[in-house]
Amino acid sequence: GESVGLHLPTLSVQEGDNSIINCAYSNSASDYFIWYKQESGKGPQFIIDIRSNMDKRQGQRVTVLLNKTVKHLSLQIAATQPGDSAVYFCAEKSTGGFKTIFGAGTRLFVKA
Amino acid sequence: DAGVIQSPRHEVTEMGQEVTLRCKPISGHDYLFWYRQTMMRGLELLIYFNNNVPIDDSGMPEDRFSAKMPNASFSTLKIQPSEPRDSAVYFCASSLGVRRTGGNEKLFFGSGTQLSVL
Numbered sequence: 001g002e003s004v005g006l007h008l009p010t011l012s013v014q015e016g017d018n019s020i021i022n023c024a025y026s027n028s029a030s031d032y033f034i035w036y037k038q039e040s041g042k043g044p045q046f047i048i049d050i051r052s053n054m055d056k057r058q059g060q061r062v063t064v065l066l067n068k069t070v071k072h073l074s075l076q077i078a079a080t081q082p083g084d085s086a087v088y089f090c091a092e093k094s095t096g097g098f099k100t101i102f103g104a105g106t107r108l109f110v111k112a
Numbered sequence: 113d114a115g116v117i118q119s120p121r122h123e124v125t126e127m128g129q130e131v132t133l134r135c136k137p138i139s140g141h142d143y144l145f146w147y148r149q150t151m152m153r154g155l156e157l158l159i160y161f162n163n164n165v166p167i168d169d170s171g172m173p174e175d176r177f178s179a180k181m182p183n184a185s186f187s188t189l190k191i192q193p194s195e196p197r198d199s200a201v202y203f204c205a206s207s208l209g210v211r212r213t214g215g216n217e218k219l220f221f222g223s224g225t226q227l228s229v230l
């Protein structure tokens with residue numbers, strides 16, 4: 001069935017290094033992709049999004065890359081900080097639809 | 113804006129009891145979503161409303177689950193009777209409609225209700 005999945009369930013990085021979190025999606029009809037960050041005891045929080053007519057989008061310390069050919073999405077965090085430690089979800093939906101489907105999540109640990 | 117507000121934050125109940133979870137969406141948002149989060153199944157969409165009308169409840173696991181949205185500022189998710197397998201974190205989220213966002217409908221989540229059914 002249609003799903004959004006993550007390659008790595010856990011990622012551990014050194015403070016100051018760059019982090020890359022990957023995500024695969026299978027629904028070819030999806031044209032809107034979002035990354036959410038979930039800290040312990042809180043709900044998911046929007047980080048950055050990208051539409052399918054783009055390959056790359058940058059925010060503050062974060063970059064999302066979209067490769068439609070292989071249905072792959074990645075989140076890059078520059079100069080990772082302890083406050084970046086959280087679970088990161090990729091999510092997808094299609095224009096005209098209203099369901100946002102979430103991937104399994106990747107837990108990011110930042111070592112001081 | 114205070115964001116999406118959910119209550120209670122924690123609920124502990126015994127099997128067979130009725131549980132009611134509450135949500136106040138962000139003012140002006142057209143859509144309201146109820147999600148359930150577990151370690152095994154991740155974030156699952158249960159039901160969503162558009163302008164207070166339930167649009168898709170295909171994610172509601174059983175007839176024991178019901179949701180209402182009597183007005184634009186309030187929604188409830190009810191489980192009756194509750195069972196231990198209902199234990200999870202239940203999130204409410206809201207978003208603007210596609211006509212106002214051009215299709216980029218990011219979700220704003222509440223802090224969730226941690227439900228434990230003993």
